[in-house]
Amino acid sequence: MQAIILAAGMGRRLGELTRNNTKCMxxxxxxxxxxxxxxxxxxxxxSRVIIVVGYEARNLMxxxxxxxxxxxxxxxxxxxxYDKTNN
Structure with a gap:
């Protein structure tokens, strides 16, 4: 079994909280x-976890x-x- 974590979005609705990081941070x-x-x-x-990254990917990784x-x-x-698809 596998898991996927969608962590590419910008989290715009959280405003200042996600200015320099993703929601999952x-x-x-x-x-x-x-x-x-x-x-x-x-x-x-x-067997594996796949994390979809985009916005601030390097910080998360x-x-x-x-x-x-x-x-x-x-x-x-x-x-x-990620900025067009929101993840």
């Missing part, structure tokens, strides 16, 4: 949303880095038209 109660997603998915015995290598196989797909 926002913190709720001190934990980034992407960490919540990946932590939950790490217990699902997935740098943040995730190799921190989940021991529990998840993460692949990235870049959506070059």
């Amino acid at each position: 926002l913190e709720v109660n001190g934990v980034r949303l992407i960490d919540r997603y990946l932590h939950i998915l790490s217990s699902c015995h997935l 740098d943040y995730i880095g190799h921190r989940y290598d021991d529990v998840l196989k993460i692949e990235y797909i870049h959506n070059d038209i």
